[in-house]
Amino acid sequence: MTCLLLAEMPLGFNFIEILLHMANIAILLIVMRFLIYKPVKKFMAKRASEYATRDAETEKSKADAEALKEKYESLLNNAQSEALRISEDATLVANASAERIIQDAKKKATTIIEKTEEELRIKATEDKEAMAGAISELAVAMATKILDREFRQKDNDAVINLIVGEWKKN
Amino acid sequence: MYSLLSGKFIDFWKSQYEEAFGGGMREAVQEAINPEKVNFLGLQANPAIYSALIASGLIIAFAIIVRIFVIPRFKKNPKGLQLILESFTTYFDRSATSSLEEKHGSFVGPYIFTMATFIAVGTLIEVLGFRPAFASINSSFACGVSTFLIINICGFREKKLHRIRRYVPNVMNIMSDLAVPLSLSLRLFGSIMSGFIIIELLYTSIFMSFAIPAVVTIITTFFHAALQSYLFASLSVIFVKEAIE
Numbered sequence: 001m002t003c004l005l006l007a008e009m010p011l012g013f014n015f016i017e018i019l020l021h022m023a024n025i026a027i028l029l030i031v032m033r034f035l036i037y038k039p040v041k042k043f044m045a046k047r048a049s050e051y052a053t054r055d056a057e058t059e060k061s062k063a064d065a066e067a068l069k070e071k072y073e074s075l076l077n078n079a080q081s082e083a084l085r086i087s088e089d090a091t092l093v094a095n096a097s098a099e100r101i102i103q104d105a106k107k108k109a110t111t112i113i114e115k116t117e118e119e120l121r122i123k124a125t126e127d128k129e130a131m132a133g134a135i136s137e138l139a140v141a142m143a144t145k146i147l148d149r150e151f152r153q154k155d156n157d158a159v160i161n162l163i164v165g166e167w168k169k170n
Numbered sequence: 171m172y173s174l175l176s177g178k179f180i181d182f183w184k185s186q187y188e189e190a191f192g193g194g195m196r197e198a199v200q201e202a203i204n205p206e207k208v209n210f211l212g213l214q215a216n217p218a219i220y221s222a223l224i225a226s227g228l229i230i231a232f233a234i235i236v237r238i239f240v241i242p243r244f245k246k247n248p249k250g251l252q253l254i255l256e257s258f259t260t261y262f263d264r265s266a267t268s269s270l271e272e273k274h275g276s277f278v279g280p281y282i283f284t285m286a287t288f289i290a291v292g293t294l295i296e297v298l299g300f301r302p303a304f305a306s307i308n309s310s311f312a313c314g315v316s317t318f319l320i321i322n323i324c325g326f327r328e329k330k331l332h333r334i335r336r337y338v339p340n341v342m343n344i345m346s347d348l349a350v351p352l353s354l355s356l357r358l359f360g361s362i363m364s365g366f367i368i369i370e371l372l373y374t375s376i377f378m379s380f381a382i383p384a385v386v387t388i389i390t391t392f393f394h395a396a397l398q399s400y401l402f403a404s405l406s407v408i409f410v411k412e413a414i415e
Contacts, residue, residue, distance in 0.1 A: 011307040012204060012308065013307050013308065017219060017308035018308050020210075024312075028226050035236070036236055036259070037279070037283050040256060043244050
């Protein structure tokens with residue numbers, strides 16, 4: 001074995017040198033693995049994990065936001081339907097109320113008109129009767145003046161009633 | 171008279187250059203393939219062992235600095251050195267875990283990351299004036315054997331003793347398994363050594379030793395560093411995948 005290790009070989013082949021180089025490679029492997037390769041890989045894995053967590057959180061937030069959006073859209077749709085229904089109900093109630101008010105007003109107006117017409121009619125009758133009295137007195141006064149003598153009430157009433165009767169007919 | 175003087179001037183500088191950088195092409199190639207041994211802890215070793223140790227020292231120093239000063243200041247939006255580190259780590263991790271299971275990928279990922287870095291730095295160290303760390307059959311073979319060990323560790327972890335059964339009906343599987351470290355190491359050695367020899371040959375001529383090596387280095391050193399790192403890492407993953415399937 002010693003002869004093999006120390007023998008002169010082609011191209012300077014030397015087992016001890018090979019072993020030394022292999023030891024050198026082993027040391028390099030340990031150094032590179034623990035000083036560069038693993039720390040860099042660990043850093044990248046940690047960063048990737050952080051990004052994955054952030055992505056998951058973003059996805060979750062997005063899903064939550066979508067759910068909220070759907071919920072609020074549903075609420076909005078319900079509110080719109082409710083508002084429409086309330087509006088329709090209110091319109092119906094208002095229309096009914098307006099109709100009732102109009103009918104009442106018409107009834108009142110009719111009553112007022114009838115009452116006013118009745119009053120006017122009574123007033124006209126009263127006015128005519130008052131006027132007939134005034135005219136008879138006026139006619140007596142006129143006749144007295146013209147004839148310059150005193151007629152009896154009985155004569156007067158006969159004449160006056162004739163004249164007033166004709167007047168009423170007209 | 172003028173041509174005589176200029177000829178003597180060139181001859182003088184040529185002799186000075188040869189004295190400083192060695193003789194002709196044959197000597198350059200000889201020196202590249204079989205360099206003068208150096209003393210390393212009492213062992214007569216290839217000078218590439220020092221290059222490998224310097225490259226390892228640079229990598230370890232860089233790793234310590236990065237671990238202490240850079241990684242604790244990592245930000246969520248990577249840029250600069252953080253981006254480079256994350257890109258390389260992710261690339262090698264995905265290469266390993268996409269082809270292999272997580273059980274093996276977490277083990278093979280750091281290995282191919284380390285080997286790719288080591289091969290790249292060990293080759294690029296040539297631009298600092300050192301011999302490339304993999305212009306030595308020993309360092310290249312050490313890489314091949316290391317991958318061979320990783321392949322078998324993963325194979326035994328996955329299949330336990332069933333992995334040995336594949337040798338019983340077909341003995342050729344032993345040859346094909348043994349060819350893996352040879353293939354990996356000789357490919358790496360041949361590629362890096364060829365680039366090194368080309369640069370050495372350029373320096374044998376005084377007329378080609380200016381500017382041209384700077385251009386050729388891009389191909390023979392930078393390109394080889396990137397390509398061999400990538401190839402070694404990819405082939406290691408493929409061989410491990412074969413072993414666990």
